[in-house]
Amino acid sequence: MTPEDSPQPGSAQASYEGNDQAILDEVVFRVRDLSCYYGDVEAVRNVSMDIIEREITAMVGPSGCGKTTVLRCFNRMNDLIEGARAQGMLLFKGVDLYDTRVDPVEVRRRIGMVFQKPNPFPKSIFDNIAYGPRISKTTRNKKELEGVVESSLRQAALWDEVKDRLGDSAMGLSGGQQQRLCIARTIATSPDVLLMDEPCSALDPIATAYIEELMHNLKQNYTIIIVTHNMQQAARISDRTAFFTAEVDLEKHYRYGVLVEFDDTEKIFSNPSDERTESYVTGRFG
Numbered sequence: 001m002t003p004e005d006s007p008q009p010g011s012a013q014a015s016y017e018g019n020d021q022a023i024l025d026e027v028v029f030r031v032r033d034l035s036c037y038y039g040d041v042e043a044v045r046n047v048s049m050d051i052i053e054r055e056i057t058a059m060v061g062p063s064g065c066g067k068t069t070v071l072r073c074f075n076r077m078n079d080l081i082e083g084a085r086a087q088g089m090l091l092f093k094g095v096d097l098y099d100t101r102v103d104p105v106e107v108r109r110r111i112g113m114v115f116q117k118p119n120p121f122p123k124s125i126f127d128n129i130a131y132g133p134r135i136s137k138t139t140r141n142k143k144e145l146e147g148v149v150e151s152s153l154r155q156a157a158l159w160d161e162v163k164d165r166l167g168d169s170a171m172g173l174s175g176g177q178q179q180r181l182c183i184a185r186t187i188a189t190s191p192d193v194l195l196m197d198e199p200c201s202a203l204d205p206i207a208t209a210y211i212e213e214l215m216h217n218l219k220q221n222y223t224i225i226i227v228t229h230n231m232q233q234a235a236r237i238s239d240r241t242a243f244f245t246a247e248v249d250l251e252k253h254y255r256y257g258v259l260v261e262f263d264d265t266e267k268i269f270s271n272p273s274d275e276r277t278e279s280y281v282t283g284r285f286g
């Protein structure tokens with residue numbers, strides 16, 4: 001994406017409310033009436049939300065309500081799934097992410113993703129982190145590349161544990177270390193946003209606490225969106241929470257996901273507006 005890729009006159013942005021400059025400045029993603037389809041099947045209907053810079057936004061809700069589907073829209077990962085398509089408006093810093101002139105590869109560099117199951121490449125620890133900078137040729141020489149590897153591992157709170165064995169295979173790390181490696185690998189390409197899909201679900205409570213602390217620190221430099229099934233985790237680490245659920249189309253007999261409520265995390269967990277949210281966050285449903 002280049003600065004020239006600003007919204008076109010008459011684009012969706014102009015026709016929506018909330019375009020006050022002060023708000024827009026801190027809105028990283030502006031989502032309006034986003035619906036997602038797999039083939040003809042509507043998986044998510046009419047999602048609208050603003051993601052604010054340097055905040056942690058949590059997406060919660062029962063299985064199958066479309067959290068991963070929406071998360072994947074934020075870096076056009078759905079493009080890689082045959083038949084998947086998004087409809088509606090999704091602006092990233094004022095630019096329509098789905099504009100034909102936007103390069104999806106560049107989108108995925110600026111909006112990185114960490115998956116549920118740590119997925120290190122079968123390469124050395126060093127080569128895992130160096131992978132992105134090497135491909136995008138963002139470092140000019142070996143020394144610079146080494147600097148990026150070190151700073152990425154430091155930001156992911158892994159440096160001290162691996163600095164003496166950077167040449168060892170990443171597959172030899174523990175699950176929690178592998179997940180931090182994957183976070184470091186994502187950071188190494190200097191993204192603006194980190195998308196995380198249940199990043200702790202394969203980890204024990206100690207490794208989970210590590211990742212949560214890490215996210216808290218990363219928030220100073222990155223905007224983070226996390227999908228989690230762990231309500232305590234959402235309540236502990238996020239600034240805002242989006243609660244999704246599945247509704248049934250009675251005519252066509254299929255389920256689709258909707259965003260029920262999106263608010264400050266404190267409000268969602270202490271005084272939600274919708275009783276479906278309350279039932280879910282208090283554990284009475286889902």
Ligand SMILES: Nc1ncnc2c1ncn2[C@@H]1O[C@H](COP(=O)(O)OP(=O)(O)OP(=O)(O)O)[C@@H](O)[C@H]1O
Binds near residue numbers: 257
């Ligand atoms: N690649 C795909 N092809 C077809 N349908 C899909 C695909 N991925 C997801 N779906 C469907 O879209 C709907 C939403 O799925 P999604 O994975 O986004 O839910 P989720 O909220 O992330 O669930 P979970 O909490 O179990 O991860 C489901 O009905 C699912 O079957």
Ligand SMILES: [Mg+2]
Binds near residue numbers: 069
């Ligand atoms: Mg999911």
